[in-house]
Amino acid sequence: MNDQWNRRRTRRRLVGLLAIAAMAIAGCSGAPAKVATTPPTKQSSDSATLLAAVTSTLSQSFSLNIQQTITGPAFINTEVAGPYDMTHHNARLRLTESRTISDGEILVVDGKTYVKWAASDPQHARVDIDELQFIASPIRQAVDPQVNLGLLAGARDVQQTIPGKFRGTIDFAKGRAAAKASGWLAEFYDAAIAGMKTSASPATFVARTDAEGRIVEFWLKDVYLQCGERICQFNLLSTYKDYGVAVDVAAPTAVRPATSTDNERL
Numbered sequence: 436m437n438d439q440w441n442r443r444r445t446r447r448r449l450v451g452l453l454a455i456a457a458m459a460i461a462g463c464s465g466a467p468a469k470v471a472t473t474p475p476t477k478q479s480s481d482s483a484t485l486l487a488a489v490t491s492t493l494s495q496s497f498s499l500n501i502q503q504t505i506t507g508p509a510f511i512n513t514e515v516a517g518p519y520d521m522t523h524h525n526a527r528l529r530l531t532e533s534r535t536i537s538d539g540e541i542l543v544v545d546g547k548t549y550v551k552w553a554a555s556d557p558q559h560a561r562v563d564i565d566e567l568q569f570i571a572s573p574i575r576q577a578v579d580p581q582v583n584l585g586l587l588a589g590a591r592d593v594q595q596t597i598p599g600k601f602r603g604t605i606d607f608a609k610g611r612a613a614a615k616a617s618g619w620l621a622e623f624y625d626a627a628i629a630g631m632k633t634s635a636s637p638a639t640f641v642a643r644t645d646a647e648g649r650i651v652e653f654w655l656k657d658v659y660l661q662c663g664e665r666i667c668q669f670n671l672l673s674t675y676k677d678y679g680v681a682v683d684v685a686a687p688t689a690v691r692p693a694t695s696t697d698n699e700r701l
Contacts, residue, residue: 482593485601485642489584492650496520498677501583505660506668509534515541519580520682527684535700544686550697551687558689560697582620583673584653587642588613599644604637605655623660630659630666650675 500516510533517528524546530539535552542549542559549559589610593603611624631638636657643652651674658669 478593481595481601482590482603484595484648485587485590485593485603485644488642488644488648488650489587491648492675493521493581493584495649495678496522496680496682497649497675498680499580499673499675501580501671501673504670508662508665508667518677518680518682519543521580523682525682525684527682542684542687544684547686549687549690550693552697552700558691559687560693561690562693562697580673580675583671584650585614586610586655586671587640587653590640591637599646601642601644602640604639605658606637607631626660626662627658627669629661633666634659645678647678649678 496519498516498518501514503511503513505511512531512533514531515528517526519526519528524543526541526543528541528543530536530541530550532539538554540551540554540559548562550562551559586605589606589608590603591606591609593601595601607624607627611621611628614620614624627638634657638658639656641652641654642650645651653671653673655669655671658671660667660669
């Protein structure tokens, strides 16, 4: 997302993207037998329901569509779409990026990632994502549903306005701590924390769930990021459907090692 991020490297694995804790608030007075509990508020109940939906979503297979836009100093629109099996770490994703990529493909096979930048490319590049945790590019973020839905770990003021529809704000400092973020993800949160100081209003989100309590839409808007010396605006819309879809994908036969050019494009 800026040159400074793209130069930093770390081998740390991204762990704990969504830390969901069950918290009980109790008070007591007198003998131990007399224990008074404070019932959860509707807001805390709505928040727990939303985070449970995220957990359910990230344990299944689905067809996803993730669109991210970054405005200022340049406009970048990235779209990733296709079936994704979170349990077996398999995916077949179509990649479009407004600057240079029109018909790219990302395959994830047993957790290994292969990238083809155009349909005419004769080979896929084998990309070691663990070696690219320093990258904060729109593509790197969009490829991983855990990163996108993991932003809800910083949700505040959650309200279920009607059954299955949630609204709230995102506290990036809270989200950073919950995600135990390292590498580029930590820097993304830091950029959001710094950028949001320039905004009079917090980042807001809308999320919808289906009858089974799974995420079907997550819309995040009005996020401001510190991009070097400038402020960028970041918006995200992700949809999830076709739960239980089979992801038919195999490792490509024509594979080459990723080059520095591949890594820069990611």
